[in-house]
Amino acid sequence: xxxxxxxxxxxxxxxxxxxxxxxxxxxxxxxxxxxxxxxxxxxxxxxxxxxxxxxxxxxxxxxxxxxxxxxxxxxxxxxxxxxxxxxxxxxxxxxxxxxxxxxxxxxxxxxxxxxxxxxxxxxxxxxxxxxxxxxxxxxxxxxxxxxxxxxxxxxxxxxxxxxxxxxxxxxxxxxxxxxxxxxxxxxxxxxxxxxxxxxxxxxxxxxxxxxxxxxxxxxxxxxxxxxxxxxxxxxxxxxxxxxxxxxxxxxxxxxxxxxxxxxxxxxxxxxxxxxxxxxxxxxxxxxxxxxxxxxxxxxxxxxxxxxxxxxxxxxxxxxxxxxxxxxxxxxxxxxxxxxxxxxxxxxxxxxxxxxxxxxxxxxxxxxxxxxxxxxxxxxxxxxxxxxxxxxxxxxxxxxxxxxxxxxxxxxxxxxxxxxxxxxxxxxxxxxxxxxxxxxxxxxxxxxxxxxxxxxxxxxxxx
Amino acid sequence: xxxxxxxxxxxxxxxxxxxxxxxxxxxxxxxxxxxxxxxxxxxxxxxxxxxxxxxxxxxxxxxxxxxxxxxxxxxxxxxxxxxxxxxxxxxxxxxxxxxxxxxxxxxxxxxxxxxxxxxxxxxxxxxxxxxxxxxxxxxxxxxxxxxxxxxxxxxxxxxxxxxxxxxxxxxxxxxxxxxxxxxxxxxxxxxxxxxxxxxxxxxxxxxxxxxxxxxxxxxxxxxxxxxxxxxxxxxxxxxxxxxxxxxxxxxxxxxxxxxxxxxxxxxxxxxxxxxxxxxxxxxxxxxxxxxxxxxxxxxxxxxxxxxxxxxxxxxxxxxxxxxxxxxxxxxxxxxxxxxxxxxxxxxxxxxxxxxxxxxxxxxxxxxxxxxxxxxxxxxxxxxxxxxxxxxxxxxxxxxxxxxxxxxx
Numbered sequence: 001x002x003x004x005x006x007x008x009x010x011x012x013x014x015x016x017x018x019x020x021x022x023x024x025x026x027x028x029x030x031x032x033x034x035x036x037x038x039x040x041x042x043x044x045x046x047x048x049x050x051x052x053x054x055x056x057x058x059x060x061x062x063x064x065x066x067x068x069x070x071x072x073x074x075x076x077x078x079x080x081x082x083x084x085x086x087x088x089x090x091x092x093x094x095x096x097x098x099x100x101x102x103x104x105x106x107x108x109x110x111x112x113x114x115x116x117x118x119x120x121x122x123x124x125x126x127x128x129x130x131x132x133x134x135x136x137x138x139x140x141x142x143x144x145x146x147x148x149x150x151x152x153x154x155x156x157x158x159x160x161x162x163x164x165x166x167x168x169x170x171x172x173x174x175x176x177x178x179x180x181x182x183x184x185x186x187x188x189x190x191x192x193x194x195x196x197x198x199x200x201x202x203x204x205x206x207x208x209x210x211x212x213x214x215x216x217x218x219x220x221x222x223x224x225x226x227x228x229x230x231x232x233x234x235x236x237x238x239x240x241x242x243x244x245x246x247x248x249x250x251x252x253x254x255x256x257x258x259x260x261x262x263x264x265x266x267x268x269x270x271x272x273x274x275x276x277x278x279x280x281x282x283x284x285x286x287x288x289x290x291x292x293x294x295x296x297x298x299x300x301x302x303x304x305x306x307x308x309x310x311x312x313x314x315x316x317x318x319x320x321x322x323x324x325x326x327x328x329x330x331x332x333x334x335x336x337x338x339x340x341x342x343x344x345x346x347x348x349x350x351x352x353x354x355x356x357x358x359x360x361x362x363x364x365x366x367x368x369x370x371x372x373x374x375x376x377x378x379x380x381x382x383x384x385x386x387x388x389x390x391x392x393x394x395x396x397x398x399x400x401x402x403x404x405x406x407x408x409x410x411x412x413x414x415x416x417x418x419x420x421x422x423x424x425x426x427x428x429x430x431x432x433x434x435x436x437x438x439x440x441x442x443x444x445x446x447x448x449x450x451x452x453x454x455x456x457x458x459x460x461x462x
Numbered sequence: 463x464x465x466x467x468x469x470x471x472x473x474x475x476x477x478x479x480x481x482x483x484x485x486x487x488x489x490x491x492x493x494x495x496x497x498x499x500x501x502x503x504x505x506x507x508x509x510x511x512x513x514x515x516x517x518x519x520x521x522x523x524x525x526x527x528x529x530x531x532x533x534x535x536x537x538x539x540x541x542x543x544x545x546x547x548x549x550x551x552x553x554x555x556x557x558x559x560x561x562x563x564x565x566x567x568x569x570x571x572x573x574x575x576x577x578x579x580x581x582x583x584x585x586x587x588x589x590x591x592x593x594x595x596x597x598x599x600x601x602x603x604x605x606x607x608x609x610x611x612x613x614x615x616x617x618x619x620x621x622x623x624x625x626x627x628x629x630x631x632x633x634x635x636x637x638x639x640x641x642x643x644x645x646x647x648x649x650x651x652x653x654x655x656x657x658x659x660x661x662x663x664x665x666x667x668x669x670x671x672x673x674x675x676x677x678x679x680x681x682x683x684x685x686x687x688x689x690x691x692x693x694x695x696x697x698x699x700x701x702x703x704x705x706x707x708x709x710x711x712x713x714x715x716x717x718x719x720x721x722x723x724x725x726x727x728x729x730x731x732x733x734x735x736x737x738x739x740x741x742x743x744x745x746x747x748x749x750x751x752x753x754x755x756x757x758x759x760x761x762x763x764x765x766x767x768x769x770x771x772x773x774x775x776x777x778x779x780x781x782x783x784x785x786x787x788x789x790x791x792x793x794x795x796x797x798x799x800x801x802x803x804x805x806x807x808x809x810x811x812x813x814x815x816x817x818x819x820x821x822x823x824x825x826x827x828x829x830x831x832x833x834x835x836x837x838x839x840x841x842x843x844x845x846x847x848x849x850x851x852x853x854x855x856x857x858x859x860x861x862x863x864x865x866x867x868x869x870x
Contacts, residue, residue: 066717073722084790181651
């Protein structure tokens with residue numbers, strides 16, 4: 001009996017425990033389901049929050065101005081400025097024989113004519129291909145070509161001429177002074193402007209809702225260099241020698257501020273003029289400071305000459321440079337001195353991308369020359385322009401609207417990579433790091449300054 | 463232990479979500495500071511105020527009479543377009559010259575006299591049909607016209623052209639021209655030009671001989687023996703005509719992407735126009751408005767005042783009142799109250815929005831916002847130019863020229 005009772009009690013206890021376990025399991029399952037649900041929901045919230053909280057220019061809190069000390073009263077460029085003017089109702093003209101698109105670039109009388117010609121060729125190739133596809137409803141596109149060098153402020157006069165020519169949009173330019181002057185005229189005349197060659201960060205920091213930039217800017221280059229030089233390569237004392245022009249001044253400003261914010265202000269900043277060939281005085285001053293790395297910010301020719309003189313003077317330090325050093329001209333002049341030099345680049349010309357390879361092949365056939373960064377971005381910029389016109393028709397305001405809606409061309413896959421536009425229509429796509437190895441530039445993605453952010457363009461095939 | 467950990471996670475997520483919702487609502491309500499709220503003592507983002515709707519002339523007068531020094535309010539608007547004789551609907555500027563009104567459009571100069579518009583183009587001698595700026599010499603009565611293709615003096619029925627090839631004009635695209643006694647000043651993308659009409663000599667001011675960061679100048683005004691040049695990226699350049707000395711004013715925080723403090727100086731270095739009157743310098747930017755009384759700066763944004771928009775094309779001060787041309791309407795202020803004119807979308811009517819305070823942090827009590835219907839209203843909310851006299855307010859917009867009468 002006792003045994004039977006004991007067995008019953010044991011059975012009951014086991015059943016109760018089983019039940020209890022089932023309840024616990026059931027409760028735990030509900031909780032797990034809830035957690036999974038909340039995790040999904042909150043992950044979405046988190047990612048949205050991250051987007052909302054992202055600083056202008058993809059800057060981390062560490063390098064954003066004043067961010068570690070005080071919140072600003074007003075943050076700009078977080079909400080896109082819309083164009084509230086008239087013109088959307090204008091009907092397209094009839095009996096057009098050509099659809100005109102403007103081109104503004106350095107084609108003569110400038111130290112960067114070679115870059116301007118590449119830009120023109122890239123744009124021309126895109127136009128020719130579009131016309132082979134039937135143009136705009138069987139009306140051919142025509143490039144209205146303007147040189148941006150001439151009388152002081154010539155770019156403004158050229159934009160007025162483009163307005164008189166009734167262009168629907170225009171591509172331009174490389175030089176930052178020219179681009180700024182043209183931009184202000186663009187607002188007055190209300191012509192969409194597509195910039196494919198000027199990396200000056202302040203170009204899109206003007207709040208003018210008539211321009212987009214297709215090339216990654218010097219803000220991203222500076223962030224990339226700061227990360228590479230100080231965080232990755234571990235330097236702390238960097239000397240700078242830069243071009244005594246706006247490209248050098250504005251470009252180095254962001255680098256200098258960012259370097260200071262991460263605790264490594266430049267040890268010295270020397271300047272040189274375009275066309276200068278003897279840099280001994282500046283290099284001697286740099287040598288006295290005993291830097292552990294040197295950064296050169298300038299055009300290809302002067303940068304190469306500086307590098308050669310540095311090595312001849314006994315500089316052993318690692319040398320870094322700005323994007324314009326990524327050119328055959330630099331490699332040719334610098335020769336073996338170029339070995340090991342690290343620069344930034346707005347794209348990877350060696351990417352395993354079929355469209356890029358087709359472009360490079362067609363470009364070589366058409367112009368008997370390898371395309372450079374300005375040719376490739378002009379090709380992308382002109383294709384974006386043409387696509388915008390095809391989409392909305394011949395109305396400048398509507399073309400502007402579609403170029404700046406941050407939807408149609410957001411994530412655009414060009415031959416130079418995936419385009420990411422911020423609220424000021426600046427291209428903030430990740431920058432590349434280029435390193436000279438065995439006489440050639442080798443490209444790798446730049447790691448992000450912010451460890452929370454992922455590098456998105458690591459995929460060579462875009 | 464496991465459950466405790468799970469509870470902690472859930473609580474953590476819930477706290478995170480609550481925090482997120484709280485922060486998002488705070489940020490969205492501000493519409494301005496997604497990274498964090500301004501923590502200075504002058505939190506100008508909010509104010510306690512009532513919004514009233516008033517209608518009819520008597521109510522308008524009642525609104526005005528409630529203020530000790532009422533801001534002028536203009537009504538009975540009339541709009542002029544190509545249908546009324548303008549050469550183009552796109553108007554860049556407007557200038558009152560005695561009994562006539564001069565309007566610059568994309569396709570020519572239009573003169574309104576005795577109820578009729580007359581157009582002048584390149585066929586009549588203008589250097590370019592795009593007329594961007596106009597001023598009238600108080601000394602001679604000559605009309606100076608800044609165009610997209612050069613500067614022009616209209617005198618005794620003849621147009622005399624000044625351009626980069628035949629004169630010292632810095633650039634042919636003249637964004638702004640003003641007369642200051644015998645002197646004429648023109649702002650261009652290639653620098654500021656000064657023409658002495660007595661000696662017929664030109665001077666050019668760029669970054670090489672003036673404290674400009676760049677030579678790009680887009681606005682110029684005169685007052686108190688000084689010239690105030692709006693330099694793109696370089697703030698305001700003040701030139702004292704007697705001593706020929708320069709002084710520059712820039713945004714003290716030195717950053718393009720923020721304004722650290724609203725009253726520490728200019729709100730931004732990208733300036734678009736200046737105007738001086740009654741001892742006050744007003745400066746417009748595409749990022750807000752600045753006011754300078756010679757000692758203190760004060761900033762105004764669309765979220766903390768009656769300003770229609772931070773995107774300001776042009777300003778013109780008349781006595782204590784400044785008229786502000788924005789992309790979302792015409793605002794006017796004396797620093798103590800606001801009147802903003804807005805047209806309703808796709809309709810001809812609109813309203814005057816009257817605020818009886820200058821900025822949200824003003825100590826005044828009983829802050830109110832009143833909306834006064836106007837039918838018709840201004841021709842378009844994208845306002846590019848303005849001028850006023852004792853009785854009328856003339857406005858250049860993207861859809862023609864508008865004229866309002868002072869409500870007395």
